[in-house]
Amino acid sequence: MQANDPKNAISIRGLTKTYTNGFQALKGIDLDVKENDFFALLGPNGAGKSTIIGIISTLVRASSGTIQVFGQNVATHVYETKLSLGIVPQEINFSQFEKVGDIVITQAGYYGLRGELAKQRAEKYLRKLDLWEKRDNRSRMLSGGMKRRLMIARALVHEPRLLILDEPTAGVDIELRRSMWEFLQELNRNGTTIILTTHYLEEAESLCRNIAIINQGQIVENTSMRKLLDKLARQTLIFDTCDELKNLPVFNDSDIQCNAIDSHSFEVSLSTSRDINGLYAALSDQGVLIKGMRNKTNRLEELFLSSLKS
Amino acid sequence: MQANHIYIAFETILIKEVRRFTRIWLQTLVPPAITIGLYFLIFGNLIGGRIGQMGGYDYVDFIVPGLIMMAVIQNAYANVSSSFFSNKFQRCIEEILVSPVPNYIILLGFVAGGMARGVAVGLIVTVMSFFFTSLHIEHVFLTLLVVLLTSMVFSLAGFINALYANTFDDISIIPTFVLTPLIYLGGVFYSIELLPSFGQWISALNPVLYMVNTFRYGILGTSDVNIVWALFMLVVFSAGLFAVALYLLRKGTGLRQ
Numbered sequence: 096m097q098a099n100d101p102k103n104a105i106s107i108r109g110l111t112k113t114y115t116n117g118f119q120a121l122k123g124i125d126l127d128v129k130e131n132d133f134f135a136l137l138g139p140n141g142a143g144k145s146t147i148i149g150i151i152s153t154l155v156r157a158s159s160g161t162i163q164v165f166g167q168n169v170a171t172h173v174y175e176t177k178l179s180l181g182i183v184p185q186e187i188n189f190s191q192f193e194k195v196g197d198i199v200i201t202q203a204g205y206y207g208l209r210g211e212l213a214k215q216r217a218e219k220y221l222r223k224l225d226l227w228e229k230r231d232n233r234s235r236m237l238s239g240g241m242k243r244r245l246m247i248a249r250a251l252v253h254e255p256r257l258l259i260l261d262e263p264t265a266g267v268d269i270e271l272r273r274s275m276w277e278f279l280q281e282l283n284r285n286g287t288t289i290i291l292t293t294h295y296l297e298e299a300e301s302l303c304r305n306i307a308i309i310n311q312g313q314i315v316e317n318t319s320m321r322k323l324l325d326k327l328a329r330q331t332l333i334f335d336t337c338d339e340l341k342n343l344p345v346f347n348d349s350d351i352q353c354n355a356i357d358s359h360s361f362e363v364s365l366s367t368s369r370d371i372n373g374l375y376a377a378l379s380d381q382g383v384l385i386k387g388m389r390n391k392t393n394r395l396e397e398l399f400l401s402s403l404k405s
Numbered sequence: 406m407q408a409n410h411i412y413i414a415f416e417t418i419l420i421k422e423v424r425r426f427t428r429i430w431l432q433t434l435v436p437p438a439i440t441i442g443l444y445f446l447i448f449g450n451l452i453g454g455r456i457g458q459m460g461g462y463d464y465v466d467f468i469v470p471g472l473i474m475m476a477v478i479q480n481a482y483a484n485v486s487s488s489f490f491s492n493k494f495q496r497c498i499e500e501i502l503v504s505p506v507p508n509y510i511i512l513l514g515f516v517a518g519g520m521a522r523g524v525a526v527g528l529i530v531t532v533m534s535f536f537f538t539s540l541h542i543e544h545v546f547l548t549l550l551v552v553l554l555t556s557m558v559f560s561l562a563g564f565i566n567a568l569y570a571n572t573f574d575d576i577s578i579i580p581t582f583v584l585t586p587l588i589y590l591g592g593v594f595y596s597i598e599l600l601p602s603f604g605q606w607i608s609a610l611n612p613v614l615y616m617v618n619t620f621r622y623g624i625l626g627t628s629d630v631n632i633v634w635a636l637f638m639l640v641v642f643s644a645g646l647f648a649v650a651l652y653l654l655r656k657g658t659g660l661r662q
Contacts, residue, residue, distance in 0.1 A: 114662065115662075128503070149662065150500075152499075152503045152659055153502065153503065153661070154499060154502055154503065154660075154662070155661065155662045156657065156661055156662065173505065174505040177503065177504060177505040178505055182503050184496075184499065186496065187496075188495070188496035188499045188500065189495075189497050189500065190492075191495060191496055192425075192428070192498045197424075201417055201421055201500075201502055202504070204411070204413055204414060204416070204418075204420075205414050205417060205419025205500065205501055205504035205505075205506050206414075206504055206505065207410025207411075207413045208413070209413045209416070209417070233661070268406065294543055366630060399443065
């Protein structure tokens, strides 16, 4: 795909960054993210994810290479590209002494919105992120999860076409994380392109359609989530039984391996290419009543680690 | 960026800055009023009576313009250096840097905030001076012009200080070791005519001398320096510091990696 393809929300070509201390954070990144995509950028700590986001948001200067946002170069079309961008950084970066409502309304002002329009936008996103009741509180009084949601509300107040979130759910409890996922999915359905970096691989698997894995400043995988997950050769399933297991189930298939976990559960390992209906039939024939089943490992985690190793 | 959007962005930064220093008025507006009030009381009323006249005026009348200017200088500088560095320290400066606000508007917004505090404190101190002396302003327009230009110069200097600062110590070093000596040796408390010729020549290199004396001329109608030359110097300092600050901002000094 060409760098100036208007269907790309972001096109990155030959991006490198060497910090003044000599550390080479990016070693020639090429990356396209399509408009309306929900894209995951994964990588271990120090891989270069935040540096890419820093360069897109102009907080970090690239050593070489170009970035285009909706077909416009961020270096030459500063106003247009920044207007299209909403950034949710990894670390809290609002004044701890300002009121929640003021933070969002002030941000609107930086984008040329004021008065009733700025107040309406602030109310809209503070309500969507369950922060409206806290609008008159000082931001330092918010919980960690609320602070993260405030940064999302702030990034959305000018209604950008592209939202970039750098580990938005870090340190957020599971219930809140799920509600943030729903909000982001709704946003994406309504046309906002979303790029997400996360350490929660389950998050990327649940939300994102396409994925890139970055390691030591280089893209080591760039594909759709489906294709990436299809690469997994085997999966391990854990079965919980209704009754105590007297004998381990037997499967007359060399591809299937079965191991006991405890008196009421066992695990079965088999190829991902085959269906699992036969497993249930075999278990039923042997009188094993199944109460529940789950995947043993996060599948994406396996792929992530194998990508980094390779 | 469209002109009205640029204006809204400037207004937003200015309002945020004014909201900041009025929110913490006990730290920003009250201390200079108390300090300068004590100067009026001790140097003006108690000691001033024994000193007699200075430059043809009662000593308290002579030092009032200098003390007002001292308050304006210190507060304009402190407002921008502490606010901008605090924004850097808390990383909330990134809110502006990722937005489409042009660099010159960021600079103008913070400088206008510093000028607002400088003028506010100047007004408070001026009102206080009425309790110690019967102040009469000879040249109102010139007085206002000098206050605005001086607060702009020191707001710009505070901005540059904050760009380079990495710790809170870095924003207190310049006021302590540079600004305070310049102010005290800038003719706030004495006329440079009292100094030997070498001292007068050294004093002529001190920019604060021109600000204090031009302001004193605006209020009392007397000055140790040429007013036109002093105004020219103020404009040159403002333009020079603005250019330096904008260059550093564009370069990303202390802000962008």
